[in-house]
Amino acid sequence: xxxxxxxxxxxxxxxxxxxxxxxxxxxxxxxxxxxxxxxxxxxxxxxxxxxxxxxxxxxxxxxxxxxxxxxxxxxxxxxxxxxxxxxxxxxxxxxxxxxxxxxxxxxxxxxxxxxxxxxxxxxxxxxxxxxxxxxxxxxxxxxxxxxxxxxxxxxxxxxxxxxxxxxxxxxxxx
Amino acid sequence: xxxxxxxxxxxxxxxxxxxxxxxxxxxxxxxxxxxxxxxxxxxxxxxxxxxxxxxxxxxxxxxxxxxxxxxxxxxxxxxxxxxxxxxxxxxxxxxxxxxxxxxxxx
Amino acid sequence: xxxxxxxxxxxxxxxxxxxxxxxxxxxxxxxxxxxxxxxxxxxxxxxxxxxxxxxxxxxxxxxxxxxxxxxxxxxxxxxxxxxxxxxxxxxxxxxxxxxxxxxxxxxxxxxxxxxxxxxxxxxxxxxxxxxxxxxxxxxxxxxxxxxxxxxxxxxxxxxxxxxxxxxxxxxxxxxxxxxxxxxxxxxxxxxxxxxxxxxxxxxxxxxxxxxxxxxxxxxxxxxxxxxxxxxxxxxxxxxxxxxxxxxxxxxxxxxxxxxxxxxxxxxxxxxxxxxxxxxxxxxxxxxxxxxxxxxxxxxxxxxxxxxxxxxxxxxxxxxxxxxxxxxxxxxxxxxxxxxxxxxxxxxxxxxxxxxxxxxxxxxxxxxxxxxxxxxxxxxxxxxxxxxxxxxxxxxxxxxxxxxxxxxxx
Numbered sequence: 248x249x250x251x252x253x254x255x256x257x258x259x260x261x262x263x264x265x266x267x268x269x270x271x272x273x274x275x276x277x278x279x280x281x282x283x284x285x286x287x288x289x290x291x292x293x294x295x296x297x298x299x300x301x302x303x304x305x306x307x308x309x310x311x312x313x314x315x316x317x318x319x320x321x322x323x324x325x326x327x328x329x330x331x332x333x334x335x336x337x338x339x340x341x342x343x344x345x346x347x348x349x350x351x352x353x354x355x356x357x358x359x360x361x362x363x364x365x366x367x368x369x370x371x372x373x374x375x376x377x378x379x380x381x382x383x384x385x386x387x388x389x390x391x392x393x394x395x396x397x398x399x400x401x402x403x404x405x406x407x408x409x410x411x412x413x414x415x416x417x418x419x420x421x
Numbered sequence: 422x423x424x425x426x427x428x429x430x431x432x433x434x435x436x437x438x439x440x441x442x443x444x445x446x447x448x449x450x451x452x453x454x455x456x457x458x459x460x461x462x463x464x465x466x467x468x469x470x471x472x473x474x475x476x477x478x479x480x481x482x483x484x485x486x487x488x489x490x491x492x493x494x495x496x497x498x499x500x501x502x503x504x505x506x507x508x509x510x511x512x513x514x515x516x517x518x519x520x521x522x523x524x525x526x527x
Numbered sequence: 528x529x530x531x532x533x534x535x536x537x538x539x540x541x542x543x544x545x546x547x548x549x550x551x552x553x554x555x556x557x558x559x560x561x562x563x564x565x566x567x568x569x570x571x572x573x574x575x576x577x578x579x580x581x582x583x584x585x586x587x588x589x590x591x592x593x594x595x596x597x598x599x600x601x602x603x604x605x606x607x608x609x610x611x612x613x614x615x616x617x618x619x620x621x622x623x624x625x626x627x628x629x630x631x632x633x634x635x636x637x638x639x640x641x642x643x644x645x646x647x648x649x650x651x652x653x654x655x656x657x658x659x660x661x662x663x664x665x666x667x668x669x670x671x672x673x674x675x676x677x678x679x680x681x682x683x684x685x686x687x688x689x690x691x692x693x694x695x696x697x698x699x700x701x702x703x704x705x706x707x708x709x710x711x712x713x714x715x716x717x718x719x720x721x722x723x724x725x726x727x728x729x730x731x732x733x734x735x736x737x738x739x740x741x742x743x744x745x746x747x748x749x750x751x752x753x754x755x756x757x758x759x760x761x762x763x764x765x766x767x768x769x770x771x772x773x774x775x776x777x778x779x780x781x782x783x784x785x786x787x788x789x790x791x792x793x794x795x796x797x798x799x800x801x802x803x804x805x806x807x808x809x810x811x812x813x814x815x816x817x818x819x820x821x822x823x824x825x826x827x828x829x830x831x832x833x834x835x836x837x838x839x840x841x842x843x844x845x846x847x848x849x850x851x852x853x854x855x856x857x858x859x860x861x862x863x864x865x866x867x868x869x870x871x872x873x874x875x876x877x878x879x880x881x882x883x884x885x886x887x888x889x890x891x892x893x894x895x896x897x898x899x900x901x902x903x904x905x906x907x908x909x910x911x912x913x914x915x916x917x918x919x920x921x922x923x924x925x926x927x928x929x930x931x932x933x934x935x936x
Contacts, residue, residue, distance in 0.1 A: 249422045251422055251423060252422060252423055255423050255427065259427075259431045262431075262435070263431070263434055263435065263438065266435055266438040266439070266458055267438055269438075269442060269451075269454055269455075269458065270438055270439070270441055270442030270445070270446065270451070270454075270455060270458075275448055275450060275451060276626075276682060277626075278451055278454060279450075279454070280628075280629060280679070282454050282457065282458075283675060285435075285458065285461075286457075286461065289435075289461045289464075289465060292428070292431070292465055293465070293468060295423065296428070296465075296468050296469060296471075296472050297472060298468050298471075298472075298486075298489075299659065299660070299661055300661050300664070301464075301468065301486075301489060303661050303664045303665050303668045304490075304493060304664070304668075305461075305493075306668040306669075306671070306672065307664065307667060307668040307671055308493050308496075308497055309457070309461075309493075309496075310668075310671065310672065310675060311668065311671025311672070311674065311675075311704075312497060312671070312701070313457065313496065313497055313500050314675065315671075315674065315675065315678065315697060315701065316500060316501060316504055317450060317453065317454065317457075317500070317504065318678055318682075319504075319694070319697075320450050320504040320507060320508060321450055322682070322690065322694075323508060323511070324450065324507060324508060324511045324517050333447075334446060334447055334448065334451070335445045335446060335447065336445060336446070336447050336519075336520060338444065338445065339444075339445035341444075342440075342441050342444035342445040343441060343445070345440075345444070346437040346438070346440050346441040346444075347437070349437050349440065350433060350434060350437040353429075353430070353433035353437075354430055354433065357426045357429050357430055357433070358426060358430075360426075363424075363425045363426045363429060363473075364424055364425070364426055365424065365425055365473065365476075365477070366422050366423065366424050366425075367422075367423055367424070367425055367428075367469070367472050367473060367476060368422065368476060370472070370475055370476055377481065377483075377486065378660065378661070378721070379719075379720075380481065380483055381483060381486050381487065381490070384483040384484075384486075384487055385487060385490075390483070390487075391483075391484070391487045394487065394491055395487075398490075398491050398494045398495070401494065401495065401498055402494060402497075402498050404498075405497075405498035405499075405501050405502050406501075408502050408505065409501045409502055409504075409505040412502070412505040412506060412508075412509045413505050413508050413509055
């Protein structure tokens with residue numbers, strides 16, 4: 248067991264425990280805070296995959312923006328300050344059984360397939376150059392220019408939609 | 422020095438936890454949190470396979486990275502619109518329990 | 528290597544030899560060296576805040592035509608120590624119904640988010656924590672962690688006013704992040720990398736001469752990110768009691784206080800590193816400590832600028848603040864980024880020299896500043912102010928004592 252493996256196991260354990268607490272805790276605000284912790288764990292896993300850029304982007308986008316948005320929405324849609332009663336609906340047993348069967352299926356396939364047992368070593372050629380190549384690929388007409396532009400149109404549409412849905416414009420009744 | 426299967430099992434576990442959250446929670450915002458967990462597990466999967474590809478083929482490939490960037494973008498947009506819908510539904514019905522939002526006419 | 532040419536490496540080697548003498552292997556000794564370096568940096572930064580608080584109180588006092596603290600010690604330099612002792616000995620009063628974990632974690636997260644910035648900033652040619660190739664993005668990401676700390680503080684206090692203050696603070700921080708990130712695009716474009724070391728290395732000509740408007744907008748948005756005057760409506764004592772840190776007392780409040788001043792010093796450091804050339808100066812490559820002295824001088828200049836403008840400008844209202852970022856700063860910085868990209872590419876293709884390009888971009892920046900100022904004066908500043916006068920009440924005057932209805936006759 249190398250140091251990196253021990254670190255990965257600790258990060259994975261923290262992330263999975265926080266994710267379980269997200270879906271099982273009673274108070275919705277605590278669930279939002281545990282979500283922040285599990286997203287931070289996922290960012291650290293990206294860092295072990297030599298995608299340091301995506302680790303930082305994960306913290307910036309998910310924790311800085313999306314988690315803040317979720318916390319705002321949680322605070323704005325509560326009737327009282329306390330959450331009482333069970334937070335799971337009637338079919339939670341079936342959902343638990345289904346998820347466990349799915350996970351068992353995944354693990355069986357992944358543990359017996361010999362191609363994915365390869366060790367991921369550190370690639371020396373990557374460090375530092377792939378950000379520039381990513382930028383070049385995003386604006387290359389032979390590369391990924393069209394998905395880039397479509398993503399920006401999608402963001403514009405989401406922006407306009409979110410503002411319209413939550414604005415209090417009183418429409419006249421016909 | 423970490424085997425690829427560890428990353429894939431980790432992301433499968435995260436996906437299943439997110440799936441349980443989506444299927445079994447009453448609060449709509451909690452369902453959205455489960456969806457976020459599932460999206461993150463897919464991105465871990467993608468980046469793990471990107472690393473495997475670059476290591477095995479010795480050629481730098483950019484399309485998984487662009488895919489991951491677009492996933493971040495789409496996740497942000499989808500969360501924003503989803504939460505706007507939830508807040509708008511809360512203003513009309515005073516409830517965000519997913520089981521209560523079962524009438525089409527508002 | 529000697530101490531003067533490479534202080535970091537020299538001290539690291541000395542520590543490894545010392546620990547190897549007792550029999551600790553080199554890897555563990557290096558890890559201990561890293562941990563010790565981080566601890567010294569964090570403790571030094573926190574203790575430096577005492578000096579910063581004293582400096583701020585003295586300077587603001589002088590701007591307001593009074594002496595600052597001058598009782599404890601010569602020139603009042605022990606005032607901060609007395610304040611620190613007072614804050615240490617105050618009782619922690621936790622409100623009932625407060626959520627324990629977010630309530631206690633929030634001050635720690637806020638201070639940690641500020642201290643983590645110091646890990647990637649190069650203090651001299653060989654003295655830096657770590658040379659991340661995404662260093663600048665790391666700084667912005669860590670700043671957004673601090674905003675999560677504010678939300679946790681507001682929610683954990685079980686107090687509606689704290690929650691409201693936390694909402695406003697989070698909205699302000701999110702809104703001002705957009706022009707801040709955009710204004711940081713210009714040094715990144717000129718350097719070709721996000722690494723802080725490369726940004727300092729490329730500044731043969733300081734970036735403030737190349738893009739003064741970007742430096743100005745970065746300074747303004749960073750002051751708004753910290754939450755200092757004139758953007759301190761979230762902790763305005765006359766409006767919202769004390770914002771999100773109402774329910775904190777003792778050292779927990781001390782942590783928020785320390786985070787505020789340390790953050791202000793950190794953004795001065797960032798402006799100095801990114802726009803003012805960092806540790807560069809005559810003779811800084813051969814003697815790293817001289818580079819550190821240059822950096823301290825530049826940072827102190829920017830910090831003094833921030834302190835003086837705190838004493839001079841009145842506070843923004845929340846709608847003025849939101850208008851300012853979305854309607855003024857974001858369009859201006861977008862136009863500036865587009866113009867800089869276009870002009871830089873064409874000038875490099877034409878083959879102009881570095882100083883000529885700097886001069887042209889300087890003139891373009893100042894021109895854009897004047898155009899933006901004219902547009903804002905013409906349109907935004909002339910909005911009709913909401914009329915808040917009530918109904919006119921009759922006033923008792925001697926000449927209408929017997930005729931006016933409300934005058935008592």
